[in-house]
Amino acid sequence: MFRDTINLLRKDLLLEARGREVVPAMALLALSTLVVLHFALGQQSLDGKLAAGALWIAILFSATLGIGRLFVAESEDGGMDAVLLTPVDRVAILVAKVIALFTFLVMVQIVIVPAFGLLLLGPHLAPALPKLVGILLLTDAAIATVGALVGAIAVQSRLRDLLAPLLALPLLIPPLIAATHATAGILAVGGPEGIPGRWPLIIALYALVFGLLGIALYDNVLDD
Amino acid sequence: MTEKRKTPGRGLRPLAILTAITLGTAYGMVFFWTPNEADQGFVQKIFYLHVPMAIVTLGGFVLGGIFGFIQLRTGDRKWDLRSYVAIHLSLMLALGTLITGSIWARASWGHWWVWEEPVLVSFLIVFLLYSCYQPLRFSIEDPDKQARYASVFAVVAGAFVPLNFAAVRLAQAYTHPRVLGGAQNSMPGSMRITFLLAIVGMTLLYATLWKFEITSKTTRMQLGSIKRRLERENTGSPA
Numbered sequence: 485m486f487r488d489t490i491n492l493l494r495k496d497l498l499l500e501a502r503g504r505e506v507v508p509a510m511a512l513l514a515l516s517t518l519v520v521l522h523f524a525l526g527q528q529s530l531d532g533k534l535a536a537g538a539l540w541i542a543i544l545f546s547a548t549l550g551i552g553r554l555f556v557a558e559s560e561d562g563g564m565d566a567v568l569l570t571p572v573d574r575v576a577i578l579v580a581k582v583i584a585l586f587t588f589l590v591m592v593q594i595v596i597v598p599a600f601g602l603l604l605l606g607p608h609l610a611p612a613l614p615k616l617v618g619i620l621l622l623t624d625a626a627i628a629t630v631g632a633l634v635g636a637i638a639v640q641s642r643l644r645d646l647l648a649p650l651l652a653l654p655l656l657i658p659p660l661i662a663a664t665h666a667t668a669g670i671l672a673v674g675g676p677e678g679i680p681g682r683w684p685l686i687i688a689l690y691a692l693v694f695g696l697l698g699i700a701l702y703d704n705v706l707d708d
Numbered sequence: 709m710t711e712k713r714k715t716p717g718r719g720l721r722p723l724a725i726l727t728a729i730t731l732g733t734a735y736g737m738v739f740f741w742t743p744n745e746a747d748q749g750f751v752q753k754i755f756y757l758h759v760p761m762a763i764v765t766l767g768g769f770v771l772g773g774i775f776g777f778i779q780l781r782t783g784d785r786k787w788d789l790r791s792y793v794a795i796h797l798s799l800m801l802a803l804g805t806l807i808t809g810s811i812w813a814r815a816s817w818g819h820w821w822v823w824e825e826p827v828l829v830s831f832l833i834v835f836l837l838y839s840c841y842q843p844l845r846f847s848i849e850d851p852d853k854q855a856r857y858a859s860v861f862a863v864v865a866g867a868f869v870p871l872n873f874a875a876v877r878l879a880q881a882y883t884h885p886r887v888l889g890g891a892q893n894s895m896p897g898s899m900r901i902t903f904l905l906a907i908v909g910m911t912l913l914y915a916t917l918w919k920f921e922i923t924s925k926t927t928r929m930q931l932g933s934i935k936r937r938l939e940r941e942n943t944g945s946p947a
Contacts, residue, residue: 633864640857641847647840651861654837655868658875686875697867701860704780 488572492580497587499557506553507591510546514596517542518604529606536667539600540660543593543620544653547627550588552648554581554635559644568706578632578702582695585635586628593620605671612676619666622684626659626691633698636705662686717923720916727916731909737902751815756903758808760910762831765805766869768798768914769838773866776859788855791862793921795841797914802835830876837865 500506521538522528530538558564567577597616601609609616631652638648666683670676738756745752775791778784809828814820823829844861848854 637844637857637860637864640853641844642849643843643847647844647847650840651837651844654833654840655864657833658872661875661878682878686878690871690875693867693871697864701780701863704856704860 485573485576488576489579489583492567492572492577493583496557496580496584500584500588506550507588509553510549510588510592511595513549514542514546514592515599517545518596518600522604527604530604531606531671531673533664533668535605535607535671536664538604539597539667539671540664542596542600543589543623544627544656544660546592546596547589547631547656548649548652550585550592551631551635551652552638552645554585554631555639559639564706574702574706575699577706578698581632581635582628582698585631586624589624589627590621593624607671607673607675612670615670615676615679616667619663619670619679619684619687622687622691623659623663626687626694627656629691629694629698630655630659633694633701633705636702659687659690662690717919717927720919720923723912723916723919727909727912730905730912734902734905734909737898737905742898742902743896748816751812754808754812754815756906758805758812759903760907761801761808762805762827763907764910764914765798765801766834767911768794768801769834769869770866772798772862773869776862776866779855779859780863785851785855788859789922789925791859792845793918793925795838795862797917797921799835799838799841801914802831802838806831806835826877827873830873833872833876834865834869837868841865 518538521541525534525538527534555564558567568574597620598609634648634651634655638644638651641647662683666679669679734756738753742753742756744750772791772795775787775794779787779791806828809831810820813822813825813828821828841858841861845854845858848857
């Protein structure tokens, strides 16, 4: 099962490395969102709550793009049949997709977090970075568990690219609430503040619940 | 399929009559028996409509998730139909809840929408999520797949409802009136009885509508299959 997961994950990452379709598009959308937010808010620099909101809007928008494309390789040309014909546990497929989406999100953030620091953020990024990276990674895990499930559902529908963001955004509001609250303190004017323990806890619990839901439902989600 | 011989609409009439009586009594009591609330006056009476509606809506969403779960376990599409009707009715009630909640908020807090109000906000998020149910369902053509994916959605969203309420509540201040429980906030007897009766009435209304729609859909399907058989017999027999 572990080897299967690694192999499936390698396939997804290799496809992305050769095709370079999803991650650049996600990063570009996130960057464009930051630029749009600069003009929409009419602010030269942001801090605290506004900065956290801007960062998370950009990340969420780019995540919905990634979620919509997560199962495209499988849905086209009978890719899913091929995957299901191999003697692979379906949970391995889920886990591989979650890790793939997580990797994509991290790659996007490696680009856009420094860009955000340069373009919009008022306080210095460097002192905030350790805590910010922690919250980002944790929330990425939550987005990835929700996203893998939503992506698998949405890809079956005719409205695939329309439905993925519509389904994903409401489902991601609870971790978003916790993430913005935690990030607002990290990006405050007077340097990073401590994070109340409940915010990371909410995000982690959410990721856990959706991970379990995914494992429980995956037999029904993956099919032809 | 001996089960199909049963009349689908059996029990619908008594249920409808019971609903009419209960709801009629409850709202009669609202207007003629319960006292006007001291702070808010007459407008507080929307509470007897808004709160039962909200409770039944959420119960309906969770019920849809449970039916969806049974569908996934048994693979019987009957359960998918039940789940679909439950969610579809809850969605309409949810719209009613949002509108009545908004009216109440305007009357008692002065604003149509109050973002500090966790229950209202959670409700909106849940409403937005369930608004995707029908587009998802009807954009999957294969009937088996449709039933399966709609059920998966119903289960995921059903689990999301309580999670979302907990998360939104944690993030905000407590401004919503706690209705039941809490000694400082207890209602006088007449209000409590009326409120409980209104909940029962609303639940019965939901059950009646649910049964009505199931009956109508099953009957239509039976009619369709009879028509098809007739056509087959007509074209099959030499004229």
